[in-house]
Amino acid sequence: MAMEAGLAMQTRAVGVVGGGSRSGALGGDRRARAGSLRIGGPAGGVALRARGAMPVAPLCCVKTSRGQQSLHNSVDEALLLKRKAEQVLFELNGRCIYLVGMMGSGKSTVGKILAEVLGYSYFDSDSLVEQAVGMPSVAQIFKVHSEAFFRDNESSVLRDLSSMQRLVVATGGGAVIRPVNWSYMKKGLSIMLDVPLDALAKRIAQVGTASRPLLDQPSADPYTAAFAKLSLLAEQRGDAYANADVRVSLEEIAAKQGHGDVSQLTPTDIAIEALQKIQNIVNEHSVASGPFEDL
Numbered sequence: 001m002a003m004e005a006g007l008a009m010q011t012r013a014v015g016v017v018g019g020g021s022r023s024g025a026l027g028g029d030r031r032a033r034a035g036s037l038r039i040g041g042p043a044g045g046v047a048l049r050a051r052g053a054m055p056v057a058p059l060c061c062v063k064t065s066r067g068q069q070s071l072h073n074s075v076d077e078a079l080l081l082k083r084k085a086e087q088v089l090f091e092l093n094g095r096c097i098y099l100v101g102m103m104g105s106g107k108s109t110v111g112k113i114l115a116e117v118l119g120y121s122y123f124d125s126d127s128l129v130e131q132a133v134g135m136p137s138v139a140q141i142f143k144v145h146s147e148a149f150f151r152d153n154e155s156s157v158l159r160d161l162s163s164m165q166r167l168v169v170a171t172g173g174g175a176v177i178r179p180v181n182w183s184y185m186k187k188g189l190s191i192m193l194d195v196p197l198d199a200l201a202k203r204i205a206q207v208g209t210a211s212r213p214l215l216d217q218p219s220a221d222p223y224t225a226a227f228a229k230l231s232l233l234a235e236q237r238g239d240a241y242a243n244a245d246v247r248v249s250l251e252e253i254a255a256k257q258g259h260g261d262v263s264q265l266t267p268t269d270i271a272i273e274a275l276q277k278i279q280n281i282v283n284e285h286s287v288a289s290g291p292f293e294d295l
């Protein structure tokens with residue numbers, strides 16, 4: 001089946017899914033094949049899902065209940081998100097959005113919101129690698145094959161996605177390290193989610209490290225282990241993340257909103273800031289050098 005047709009089937013399925021599980025629904029031929037993304041099965045393709053199966057919350061106020069993370073603080077915030085998306089949609093002109101950032105930075109969470117408000121299709125590159133390889137988790141791919149094998153497939157997935165339009169892609173945290181991946185992501189707009197390491201380590205300690213093989217070290221204290229490894233990765237990858245077209249800093253958003261720390265921010269706050277930054281860069285570019293096609 002043609003790649004485009006298979007992807008089109010998938011996008012309908014993934015555009016409305018969310019959740020934290022990393023397993024994808026597999027179908028068709030499961031043979032691992034580094035260097036290719038096989039979305040459609042031999043029998044005509046299957047509707048594949050990205051991670052998890054929870055529906056994305058609709059664009060309305062989600063009541064904050066004790067301890068629960070809410071997507072929006074208020075109806076006003078949800079409307080602001082929608083309005084901003086309408087403005088940016090025109091300016092994006094179909095260009096894809098790639099979310100980059102460290103593990104746990106919220107690429108999937110924010111990516112699903114952006115896809116929903118823009119009417120784009122959402123993809124998670126880790127899930128697509130799992131589907132292409134025919135294994136249920138990135139952790140298993142690392143274990144049975146290797147990180148290099150995973151990276152080869154990650155590059156293939158990004159290459160294939162780069163020929164598409166109107167996608168929001170949540171990339172894996174390490175996708176930035178291969179220069180070739182930037183040649184794919186630069187066909188769209190890349191957004192780096194910059195989250196303080198402390199907040200990242202807290203999030204990861206909360207959900208566990210089993211699905212993130214680079215952080216999965218036996219330790220009595222998951223926060224400390226995650227913080228140490230994330231610090232190292234952040235140091236190694238700093239320059240690579242700086243390639244992104246747009247940087248969304250949670251510390252900056254929190255400061256603007258008068259919050260003491262980033263844990264007060266909802267994913268919607270972050271999505272709004274991302275849209276604002278996209279709008280700024282697109283406007284800057286069209287003033288400086290003409291039509292958006294040249295960005």
Ligand SMILES: Nc1ncnc2c1ncn2[C@@H]1O[C@H](COP(=O)(O)OP(=O)(O)O)[C@@H](O)[C@H]1O
Nearest residue numbers: 102103104105106107108109203207265266267
């Ligand atoms: N703004 C946020 N505030 C608090 N927790 C968040 C926020 N964004 C994401 N999370 C949580 O952090 C964890 C990692 O988020 P996720 O979107 O999967 O990150 P990534 O895709 O970058 O690895 C998830 O448990 C998610 O619910």
Ligand SMILES: O=C(O)C1=C[C@@H](OP(=O)(O)O)[C@@H](O)[C@H](O)C1
Nearest residue numbers: 102103104138172173174212213
């Ligand atoms: O930072 C990394 O090298 C990785 C990040 C993971 O994705 P998330 O950023 O979605 O956790 C996944 O691709 C793999 O475990 C490697």
